[in-house]
Amino acid sequence: LFRSQDVTVTTSFAGAAGIVDVAFAVNDGWSGAAVLVLSGGPSPITVPVEVKRGAGSGQIRVPAVRAWSPQDPHLYRLNVRLGGGGTPIDDYPLKVGVRTVEVRGSEIRVNGKPVFLTGFGKHEDFPMHGKGLDLPVLVRDFELLRWIGGNSFRTSHYPYSEEAMMLADEYGFLVIAETPGVSLAFSDPQPVIEARYRQLEQALGELVHRDKNHPCVILWSLANEPILKPFRDPGPAAPDAVEKGTRFFERLFARARSLDRTRPIALVSVQGGPAEWVGQGDVICVNSYNGWYTAPGNLDEVVVKLEKEITALRARHGDKPMFFTEFGADAVAGVHAHPPEMWSEDYQAQLIEAYWRTLRGHPYIVGAHPWAFADFKTAQSIMRVGSLNQKGVFTRDRRPKLAATRLRELWTAKG
The missing domain is CATH 3.20.20.80 (Glycosidases)
Known part of the structure; x- marks a missing residue:
């Protein structure tokens, strides 16, 4: 369902927390429920998202974030999943480094x-x-x-x-x-x-x-x-x-x-x-x-x-x-x-x-x-x-x- 290269991730900090903003597009103006899942920390973080007319966005707050740097190039795993529950109808994975x-x-x-x-x-x-x-x-x-x-x-x-x-x-x-x-x-x-x-x-x-x-x-x-x-x-x-x-x-x-x-x-x-x-x-x-x-x-x-x-x-x-x-x-x-x-x-x-x-x-x-x-x-x-x-x-x-x-x-x- 995803168009090629249409997921955009930007990261920032709020004190000791990391902020991961995700925007994505879906083919054919699809609408429905989606979920963002970030793993690689103590436990996965899940954020529900509503996709409207092919566009969705959400923000993930990562407490005590492990920032990506040359000294510690830690990568989280982000999954953008379409579907409201059970087996997703599509799953787009990518690795994410939180840094500015x-x-x-x-x-x-x-x-x-x-x-x-x-x-x-x-x-x-x-x-x-x-x-x-x-x-x-x-x-x-x-x-x-x-x-x-x-x-x-x-x-x-x-x-x-x-x-x-x-x-x-x-x-x-x-x-x-x-x-x-x-x-x-x-x-x-x-x-x-x-x-x-x-x-x-x-x-x-x-x-x-x-x-x-x-x-x-x-x-x-x-x-x-x-x-x-x-x-x-x-x-x-x-x-x-x-x-x-x-x-x-x-x-x-x-x-x-x-x-x-x-x-x-x-x-x-x-x-x-x-x-x-x-x-x-x-x-x-x-x-x-x-x-x-x-x-x-x-x-x-x-x-x-x-x-x-x-x-x-x-x-x-x-x-x-x-x-x-x-x-x-x-x-x-x-x-x-x-x-x-x-x-x-x-x-x-x-x-x-x-x-x-x-x-x-x-x-x-x-x-x-x-x-x-x-x-x-x-x-x-x-x-x-x-x-x-x-x-x-x-x-x-x-x-x-x-x-x-x-x-x-x-x-x-x-x-």
Whole structure:
């Protein structure tokens, strides 16, 4: 009887109690008695609901609630059952985590407490089969993320599998869920931009409706690295490219906020990207590559340039929390150099550590995600040794590089 993905769960707190609000729709305008059952506590909690013309809603109060968090990812089981008694005529089960997420000043707060996001952007990619879902690899990745001391990841640059979101709920990872809007260029003709908008708005709606009930999802990312013109276009950008992009994202942010008012929303900007675009987000998310694409090979300049970048972002965007969603360097596994040189594990590890220590010196920076979790396959290019992006701190088959052990030391250190 249920329409696909039409149960919406929102959670909040009232003192020590948890509040679980449930709204749902039923096919064909069905009316009748229903019941909400929440289990996973000392005893099941049952709330009767009356469905009228295909719509029902109810609220469950959970005394002494066990809140979902990265430290204790407790999940309750919710059943939405149609029928007034006896055997239900339909039963929709899902797991529910009671938690809140908000931006308050320069902080991201989960359950009212500030969090700092450690982890990575990653890809659904592995040798032999390439891109796609691989359940044993997914478990291995999450175990490695836990081992290294990470608490979060970004679904760069597309929605990941439902299984990944379900498992993240179980592990307690915090997820930045991203649309497939990658490297959108705004020097294109307006009809092309408009067609792209319609496609991305549809993808955004599908993402939010599928993943809205996952407690792991704490932030929606609407795009990754939108640009004025394609990277390899030698010509100038269109004079109205910034304006076109600003209007595009004004519409998309408004649409996202209409779909979900319980989570912050952002887009991920390329280093030096238009402030008018990234500034529309609740969190300022930036990909930054000092020491690699900017001042390549010069570790001495990394911190100087990064500090200038942070200062400029703070001056432009005020008190909004700042999140460095990508930084790093390619490293070919097994290559070492002293002094550190580009493409060596030593250079990658030192660059990432320099970023980490600098970012942690600013209280308004709420996250640091080196790029990337693991090496992944790319097209052939003079920039891609072995047709791989080798910025991973793990190899494509998940062996740790020097940067992985260095990050583990930094992320698991006490105090």
